[in-house]
Amino acid sequence: MTDSLQDLLCKQAEHERYAAASYTALSLWCVSEDYSGFSSFFAKQAAEEYQHMSTFHQYLLDRGILPVFESQEAPKGTFEGLTEAAKVAQSLEVNNTAGITACYEAALAEKDYPSQNMLLKFIEEQVEEEAWAAKMVTLTERLDCPGALYQLDRHIEVELGEA
Ligand SMILES: [Fe+2]
Numbered sequence: 001m002t003d004s005l006q007d008l009l010c011k012q013a014e015h016e017r018y019a020a021a022s023y024t025a026l027s028l029w030c031v032s033e034d035y036s037g038f039s040s041f042f043a044k045q046a047a048e049e050y051q052h053m054s055t056f057h058q059y060l061l062d063r064g065i066l067p068v069f070e071s072q073e074a075p076k077g078t079f080e081g082l083t084e085a086a087k088v089a090q091s092l093e094v095n096n097t098a099g100i101t102a103c104y105e106a107a108l109a110e111k112d113y114p115s116q117n118m119l120l121k122f123i124e125e126q127v128e129e130e131a132w133a134a135k136m137v138t139l140t141e142r143l144d145c146p147g148a149l150y151q152l153d154r155h156i157e158v159e160l161g162e163a
């Protein structure tokens with residue numbers, strides 16, 4: 001594996017770690033605002049992203065590469081409301097997709113078939129991730145009264161297919 005593909009894969013592990021921290025921050029903010037449904041949804045996303053990081057780490061180790069951590073900025077911890085929270089989640093997913101795409105393009109150029117295979121699973125998953133994020137933005141933008149907000153918070157995990 002070339003240094004550039006190796007760097008991109010290490011960087012993607014770090015993207016996943018940053019997403020895990022960011023979803024944890026989103027979940028904490030939702031707890032503080034008493035949005036328990038959103039909090040639980042974001043907590044599950046945090047666990048998933050941490051798992052993605054671990055998958056990249058294990059893959060790198062299997063290819064004889066020791067993954068290294070970098071210092072990262074603190075994730076955003078306060079939000080104007082649920083729509084801003086949903087937009088932050090959406091940008092995390094869009095950034096993750098971009099990082100995975102960059103890895104895949106490098107793996108194609110290098111004819112690194114195992115990396116292509118490993119990355120395809122993530123490419124497939126990002127379609128679902130971006131779909132729920134877009135739907136979350138739409139649903140939060142549609143909220144027009146406290147009752148609707150309460151109902152959406154209660155049912156968000158079912159709405160987004162994660163329950
Ligand atoms: Fe991820």
Ligand SMILES: [Fe+2]
Nearest residue numbers: 045049093129
């Ligand atoms: Fe994700």
